[in-house]
Amino acid sequence: MVNLRHLEMHELLAERDGEGSAHAQTHLESCEDCRRELERLFRVRAELKALPAFTPPRDLWTNVAADVSQRRKRRWWGAGTVGLAAAAALTGFILLRGGEPITPGPVVDGTVAPVEEGRVAEATPDLELYINRSRELETLLQTYPTQYRVYDAPTAIAVSALEDRILILDGMIHESRQLGVDRRVLVNLWNERTATLETLVGIQLGEARPVDTPVQTSTSVWR
Amino acid sequence: MSSDALVLADALVARARAGDLEALESVYRAYRTQVYNLGRRICGNEEDAEDVLQDTFVEVCRSIRRYRGDGSLWGWIRQVAVSKALMLLRRERNRSRRTVSGEVISLELIGTNPPEPTGPIDLEAALGRLTPVTRSVLWLHDVEGYTHEEIGEMMGKTASFSKSQLSRAHKRLREWLD
Numbered sequence: 599m600v601n602l603r604h605l606e607m608h609e610l611l612a613e614r615d616g617e618g619s620a621h622a623q624t625h626l627e628s629c630e631d632c633r634r635e636l637e638r639l640f641r642v643r644a645e646l647k648a649l650p651a652f653t654p655p656r657d658l659w660t661n662v663a664a665d666v667s668q669r670r671k672r673r674w675w676g677a678g679t680v681g682l683a684a685a686a687a688l689t690g691f692i693l694l695r696g697g698e699p700i701t702p703g704p705v706v707d708g709t710v711a712p713v714e715e716g717r718v719a720e721a722t723p724d725l726e727l728y729i730n731r732s733r734e735l736e737t738l739l740q741t742y743p744t745q746y747r748v749y750d751a752p753t754a755i756a757v758s759a760l761e762d763r764i765l766i767l768d769g770m771i772h773e774s775r776q777l778g779v780d781r782r783v784l785v786n787l788w789n790e791r792t793a794t795l796e797t798l799v800g801i802q803l804g805e806a807r808p809v810d811t812p813v814q815t816s817t818s819v820w821r
Numbered sequence: 822m823s824s825d826a827l828v829l830a831d832a833l834v835a836r837a838r839a840g841d842l843e844a845l846e847s848v849y850r851a852y853r854t855q856v857y858n859l860g861r862r863i864c865g866n867e868e869d870a871e872d873v874l875q876d877t878f879v880e881v882c883r884s885i886r887r888y889r890g891d892g893s894l895w896g897w898i899r900q901v902a903v904s905k906a907l908m909l910l911r912r913e914r915n916r917s918r919r920t921v922s923g924e925v926i927s928l929e930l931i932g933t934n935p936p937e938p939t940g941p942i943d944l945e946a947a948l949g950r951l952t953p954v955t956r957s958v959l960w961l962h963d964v965e966g967y968t969h970e971e972i973g974e975m976m977g978k979t980a981s982f983s984k985s986q987l988s989r990a991h992k993r994l995r996e997w998l999d
Binding site for chain 2: 606607608611638639642643645646647649651652653654655656658659661662663665666667669751752754755757758
């Protein structure tokens with residue numbers, strides 16, 4: 599017996615994609631209109647695939663290479679200075695424990711304000727804790743570089759964003775050191791650096807996966 | 822064409838993974854058209870497609886060391902490109918909103934869409950008339966071969982969302998093409 603209700607678009611698309619229901623297949627056997635519609639969907643897909651490709655109107659490699667070179671310089675600078683920042687902060691902690699309180703140097707728009715000349719940042723046990731933890735995490739990352747799994751692209755992008763943030767924080771720590779800012783600023787910076795590294799370690803050592811495995815995301819792209 | 826996998830020599834990919842700029846440039850030259858085309862299909866205009874192309878290869882250059890090689894390089898680059906294109910689309914979408922009496926209203930809802938065509942139009946023109954989200958789902962599913970689950974995930978939505986967008990796309994195409 600012929601089922602008189604024509605198939606809906608989603609049923610036809612499911613059929614086209616090999617996921618049709620038994621009901622849809624039974625209907626198609628007896629309904630020429632729906633068969634024609636199904637053929638049209640196959641045809642449209644083929645025509646979409648056959649559309650000529652757009653070609654880039656200009657060569658962007660120079661821009662890409664410049665960006666990459668700039669990032670490499672920043673990475674070199676960050677890697678060099680963060681060690682100095684950490685070492686200096688620890689030295690400061692050892693030498694200046696019990697030193698006099700210093701004038702606050704607030705962070706404004708990512709820049710640390712200068713403090714009175716002659717005053718230096720005072721390290722605290724909290725600061726030492728964060729610096730040590732930060733070092734442990736970096737050591738952990740460096741210990742297993744060859745065991746990194748390949749990431750799917752969204753995870754790779756997230757890792758890049760975290761690395762960028764660490765570079766920015768390193769720059770701010772370096773600048774804070776130069777200016778001798780309030781210890782609370784340094785504590786906050788090192789705290790954020792440690793937390794960012796924790797996330798990075800979590801991704802790199804815990805959540806890396808083969809490239810074909812779908813990534814689980816909790817953030818909506820379309821918020 | 823966009824789903825074709827161009828296979829690069831292993832040695833070249835290895836050099837690219839090691840950060841060799843010359844090898845990275847070869848990777849760029851091998852895949853730039855596919856990436857640009859994908860960006861153009863999703864974003865719908867030349868300027869955004871160029872941004873997708875540049876952002877994708879900046880990301881590829883810095884992240885390719887994390888590509889282990891157990892999937893196709895094009896598959897990996899394509900995923901970066903799709904992520905960059907969808908991010909751009911989300912930014913554009915947010916930018917295109919206006920606050921009216923404290924409410925956020927999409928420009929699509931306040932009459933900026935072009936008028937309905939009076940007769941049949943060709944496939945290229947029809948694609949251009951679809952909303953960016955609907956067009957993206959259509960392209961990612963029907964041309965690039967992503968599943969509804971994958972598309973839903975990439976868009977922070979469900980597979981059902983992807984299916985309904987695909988149905989909407991084909992209904993609109995049927996109206997405009999016939």
